[in-house]
Amino acid sequence: MELQQMRYVVAVAETSNFTRAAERCRVVQSALSHQIARLERELGTRLFDRTSRRVRLTPAGEAFLPAARQALDAADRARAEVAAVSGEIRGRLAIGAIPTVTAVDLPSALKDFHVRHPQVRVTLRVGGSAEMAERVRQGTLDLAFLGLPRSARPKGVHGRVLAHGELVAVVAPGHPLADAVDVGLRRLSDEVFVDFSAGTAGRAQSDEAFAAAGVGRDVAFEVTTPDLVVRLVRLGLGVGMLPAAFVTGLAGLRVVELRDPPTRVEHLVWSRLGPSPAATAFLEALDVPVAPAPPRRGTPETSPEERNGAPADAAP
Structure with missing residues (x-):
């Protein structure tokens, strides 16, 4: 064979x-x-x-x-x-990312990495957090950028928290809330919403916040990409919920800051088996500490977070 x-x-x-x-x-x-x-x-x-x-x-x-x-x-x-022993970084680097990643300027990071390591074949796959995390666990992705509710942690991977952020409501310029400030979720729950598909991490961030406020809402339009959220909101078909850092500079929308906003956490995760030389080089370029190789059989495993005296960001 x-x-x-x-x-x-x-x-x-x-x-x-x-x-x-x-x-x-x-x-x-x-x-x-x-x-x-x-x-x-x-x-x-x-x-x-x-x-x-x-x-x-x-x-x-x-x-x-x-x-x-x-x-x-x-x-x-x-x-x-x-x-890598001779100092040459080569091979492949397969990256996954949610479409609303904001903690890192990913296109610029990819360009800089390509210039520094032209022998590495870099690929990028964009999708939901659950899919990206599973692909890292399976080994089809080397690392992935995720966005999760504050209550969730990626399982079966090593990782680091990159950023914490809040979601804001976005509406069309002619919407009654276009000039509103400090709007509560109870008031917002009367609106029709455009949001991500039920069961996804992007949707859970908002669902959990409305549930905590003790109110439900009408999600009439379920979509898979933030671009479609923006397009439908611009047409006045509903209210969208998107990360505050993501909506900066988007034309044709009004941002409504919330009194009790949903929150999310951006994670960068990689395999528990240890990153490849190319993945290690990419992580180092982002100033992310790299987990050492797994211990030999019979040696108690200690997470890199525990070795650094900090709580683990990604549960095993």
Whole structure:
């Protein structure tokens, strides 16, 4: 079993097409097909069901795929660790982020990192906090920027709190509350809202605050991105709830500061297995202390926060 064969399997699984997989791997299709067939003979089972219209994983292929990805990641990590000994940072850096991250100027940080470490292939995935944290736990992301209610902590990862912030209400310029100040949540609860989908961390920040105030509210528009929140609010379809630092400079909106605002905490998290050389370099560029490698078996594990005498920001 060879790493190249695993790369071919992963490429076919992700593209559901042998031709596109061969193009991604920069080989002719016949060579890719031959190597996968050779691997299937070695394993004694088929990894893909092939028809004239589609290619999909068999149950054996579904079982093989995660292990293949882990093996490829381990090989890449080994190469990066060896290069790091000589002072060269290379490999991959997969970052996840919520769309409303404000504690760090992420585009500028990515640009600076690319200039300093051009041998690192950087990727960025934007999504919800729960998805990003799970991808860090699974190892498909090296680190992620999250936004959580004050009552929540990311589980199964190492991390640091980057910032605490408050949410504000945003309304269209012609809204009755456009010029209001010091508005309470009870007064605001009479409005129709545009907010994130129920069950997400972005929605929970507001839901928990209204529940604590003893009032409910009508969320008529559930969306997945802050851009859509802003567009619907500008059209006068409802009131939005967004981080105060995020709405600074947004045109066509009026900001309503609240007497008892919802709050959120921005976290930066990475794997408990320890960051890769590229991830370590990125964390150091952000002045974030890096957790040392996990202790050997039989050695009691102590969190980096505990070693620094501070409470843990990310619970194990």
